[in-house]
Amino acid sequence: MKVLLTGGAGYVGSHVLRKLCDQKISTLVFDDLSSGHKEFIGDNPFMQGDISKIESVDGAFAQFRPDMVFHIAALATLSECSKRPDDCHRVNVTGTRNILDAMRKHGVKHMVFASSCAVYANARTMTALRETDEIGPISPYAESKRDCEVLLREYDSKYGIRSVAFRIFNVSGAHPEANIGERHNPETHLLPLVIDTMLGRRPAIYIYGNDYPTPDGTAVRDYVHVWDIAEAFFRAGKLLGEGSPSHILNLGSGVATSVYDLINAVKIQAKMDVPSSLQSRREGDSAWLFADAALLEKTLRWKPEWSNMQAIIQTALKWHQNQ
Ligand SMILES: NC(=O)c1ccc[n+]([C@@H]2O[C@H](COP(=O)([O-])OP(=O)(O)OC[C@H]3O[C@@H](n4cnc5c(N)ncnc54)[C@H](O)[C@@H]3O)[C@@H](O)[C@H]2O)c1
DSSP: OEEETTTTTSSHHHHHHHHHHTTEEEEEEEESSSSSSSSTTTTSOOEEEOOOOOOHHHHHHHHHOEEEEEEEEEOOOEEEEEEHHHHIIIIIIIIIHHHHHHHHHHHHHHHEEEEEEEOOOOSSSSOOOOSSSBBBBOSSHHHHHHHHHHHHHHHHHHHHOEEEEEEEEEEOOOOOOSSSSOOOOOOOHHHHHHHHHTTTTTSSSSESSSSEEETSSOOEEEEEEEEHHHHHHHHHHHHHHHHHHOEEESSSSOOOOEHHHHHHHHHHHHHHOOOEEEOOOOTOSBBBOBOHHHHHHHHHHOSSSSSSHHHHHHHHHHHHTOO
């Protein structure tokens, strides 16, 4: 089996790459290195290219002849997509269409795709989100992921391309042993910012709002370990290979964690202080986003093994301290 992996030089992609290597699956990384890191790929086969350029994508298919695509490349942050909505659409939506068109042309029938929990509309009550809940993207990033899910449905019904689209929640942690981890520039994710603050690389962690309708007033999220994500991607590929129909699945731990919970857990585990500064709410932030992971667990027989606060913080701390 041969996998074409887009975005394999990034945070999530490099962990998926490592998982595929562990399973001895021949993998070509296709990445333009715009936010990825060449050293995360090691000596695995790599082609530098842009998914928004059809010739570049077509060249990778013609040369590598994959059996399956793991499509993870994207303009991956809410803030970047809001600043550059045209680039967001070009990379995320046109890029995905290019890959689907290349799959049609080269007879590739299976894709595992990185969508996002951002596609959900703001929930009215603090309950775990189900795949059947209302979609109502509130940002260009979320819209781009919603559009990709629509494309996947279209290419399934018209051309028989089967996919698993993961609505991924807050990815966190790092590989327990390999020297790969979270390195975004600029960093916008909470855990690396908390750790950087604790290590004295930032003056304070900003807490955006403590007046949300949540138990302690801060926003609630679902932190899922990147190594559990990699396992889910592998299992989804296997399922498609066995002839499964398409699925949209939440990819989260199912555990609701507030901003205060996370900061306190880091303080306790590292036995160090984390200076914080309270700011007003940011526009577009949901009060809570956490997964009902029942469908994921049933469909993939997946159980989170690393998505507890202790393992998440321990592996992330190790990675950041080595940086
Ligand atoms: N990190 C999270 O918490 C999270 C949550 C939900 C969904 N996701 C999704 O998971 C995926 C990976 O996120 P990440 O945090 O690893 O981001 P990342 O920025 O670390 O990785 C993205 C990778 O895609 C590559 N890339 C970007 N544009 C490209 C292009 N035009 N052509 C080829 N390669 C390109 C980048 O160089 C990078 O290696 C994204 O699709 C993101 O939307 C991430």
